[in-house]
Amino acid sequence: LPAQAVMKAAMQAYVDRTNAGDAQGLLDLFATGAIIEDPVGTAPKRGAEIGAWFSDAVAFGTRIHPVAPIRGSHANQALLVFDVTFRPPGGALTRIRSADVCTFDEAGLITGLKAFWGPEDVEALGDEA
């Protein structure tokens, strides 16, 4: 199993690289063949879809605001709870109250990411921020 500190550092890097607009840096955190299900209950993203996903995130000015320390586990998973803001093309500044569960390989790369947020966890902030 990867060490707790390795998993938590990777999830903190996920926050930092998102907020720095570093799409390549985000991709570098993921193992080949990784699957992103964001949000849980929608079609998983793989391969080139993940690259496009991060490019969009950067283009939309996505910022992740953690709201509690990252949780580990007694297995190869860790959890980050956060609010995320972004502005889609032509749309309002939007905030989603979300949480990501990541699964890691032995090298500390992310093999799976599941994001927990529902339709009622999304709020349009307009131009207030």
Place this chain on the structure above:
Amino acid sequence: LPAQAVMKAAMQAYVDRTNAGDAQGLLDLFATGAIIEDPVGTAPKRGAEIGAWFSDAVAFGTRIHPVAPIRGSHANQALLVFDVTFRPPGGALTRIRSADVCTFDEAGLITGLKAFWGPEDVEALGDEA
């Protein structure tokens, strides 16, 4: 799928009944055959093990302190992030930084609970609180 509000109300009831020391009320939130994996990476608890688990939680004065609004999903899962305090027999007041992912049946009963916390998310508070 259960409504977002139904899942979130059940998880809030899980908090409230824990804090009220209501072990039977906690059991009533779970479907027959439910599985608790707390923490993730340890042996799942089923049936009578779950009853004993909640009895211990009440006996240890367990209190759940949510640290963010409950998250839903686009499926039959929701997520609560919290700190939990308890005092095991002869032990110190202890705090764990945790998060629960619950899976629900169509009736809004919990069929699975996975708690995300690692060995480094546990802190002995001693007698300070």
